[in-house]
Amino acid sequence: MKHTLSVLVEDEAGVLTRIAGLFARRGFNIESLAVGPAEQVGISRITMVVPGDESSIEQLTKQLYKLINVLKVQDITTVPCVERELMLLKVNANSSSRSEIIxxxxxxxxxxxxxxxxxxxxxxxxxxxxxxxxxQVLSKFGLKEIARTGKISLIRESGVNTEYLKSLEAKV
Known part of the structure; x- marks a missing residue:
């Protein structure tokens, strides 16, 4: 199962290197990684998507807390969250297909x-x-290039689980 981890760290040189090194030593692959400033000056939020079972993610979380600059680690996989990504997509488009692509x-x-x-x-x-x-929809035209950010995510303060709501709508 893929887990989404939200990690708050002190914004200092080498923090990301130490975290990546920990993952490499433990044999974990980071499938998605996004880093940026958090709500406080001097603090950054790292959002990672990592494959693993509950026990291995729990062990990894404990190991992350042992790193000096790590302040908080949350597995937000099953928590209601707002998730976003950004993607730039270059598609083959001649004059006859341009309007359909748009x-x-x-x-x-x-x-x-x-x-x-x-x-x-x-x-x-x-x-x-x-x-x-x-x-999937645009691949029939031919994709030239794709650039994607990692997933970013914040817990929904409202607690509303939109995935659950979507499943209810599908049944109606």
């Missing part, structure tokens, strides 16, 4: 950020499922 992009609320003679570059923001879906 229409499909609008369905996904993607923005056209560059137009060339033979391609369109789109900016897509949303949950990870949206990224997979738009890639």
């Amino acid at each position: 229409e499909l992009a609008q369905v996904f609320r993607a923005r056209v950020v560059d137009i060339a003679e033979d391609s369109l570059t789109l900016e897509v923001v949303g949950d990870p499922g949206k990224m997979v879906a738009i890639v």
